[in-house]
Amino acid sequence: MREPQSAGDALQRLLERLGLDRQLRTYRALMHWDAVVGVHLAQVARPLRVDADTLWVAVKSHAWVQELTFHKRTILQRLNAHIGEERFREVRFTVRAQLPTAFQAADDEVESTPPPEPPPLSEAEIAQVEANLQGVSDSALRDALRRAQLATLRYQKQLEQRGWRKCPMCGCYHSGNSAVCFLCEQGG
Template identity: 25%
Template sequence: MKRSDRPPMKHAEKVSFLLKRILGQPGFGEQLNRHQAWLVWDQLVGEQIAARARPFKLRQGVLEVQVDHPVWMQQLQMMKPQILEKIAAKIPNAGITDIYLRQTRKPQTYSPKKQKTTPEPQPWEGMELTEAEKDSIEEKVSPIANMELRHELRKLFTRQKQLDKCRKD
């Protein structure tokens, strides 16, 4: 939808409301489970292969992987069963049944994440939350089964509460 076709918002929605609405959609949890393959790919295949092959697409249980050289495609073709076993062990509910290898013309280079310098703390980061606020956040995230996602949402909701409190003061 074009911006001009959209009615203007009277006020911005809180992130917690938007996330709750998105996470409440049917099938969203299953999609998150399937796409965790991107997060664990480097661990599953190792740094050397990860430098040459990257997950690209996931469609109907088939993980499409871009590979930058035919020799690596052949190697990965032979390793498919082991990689699928590792995916099934690491992400049991992913539903990934096959891997499709595609050679890319322009190889994607792999570079480990660089360490970021820590910025100065913002004033709202030091705001203490009350027990009631902490309980409210815990109540929102408790239905989420994925522990990693629950932890990240807890951090997000905590930061939002701290920011809200700072704005009120």
């Protein structure tokens, strides 16, 4: 006669047999992201999605991407320790205007909305770009620089449409309530 088993033990064995225990441990670790990376970093970076052995993390700004890149190894070690195995081999960061409120599994359906139309540039803005490129004699380079500058202007306009402001100290765009960005506010 078999010994009685708890429902939790039976469920655990079933998850292992189905190969879902690893996914569950991963999901739990990502749901407790603030405990893994710390409350301070959880305010500026949140898990976005899992792609094979890579975790994609949404980050508030390019400055934070650079900072977190230095901490990749530590984040990976803490995350894998929380999971109980080496689940992730890579962490990649991407800047998002709005951080996700909670981790969203890859299987979860995401409502796809088309991106908004890029805002039009004024004639004065286009003329300023052309003036910036007057000293560039190579036509291929001039065209590439023109496309890059126009794309940057459109991106900045999109940020402004979303309520982001340009920090008067460093020139980075931020979505916070203060006049200066988080890094400048902290004296960084």
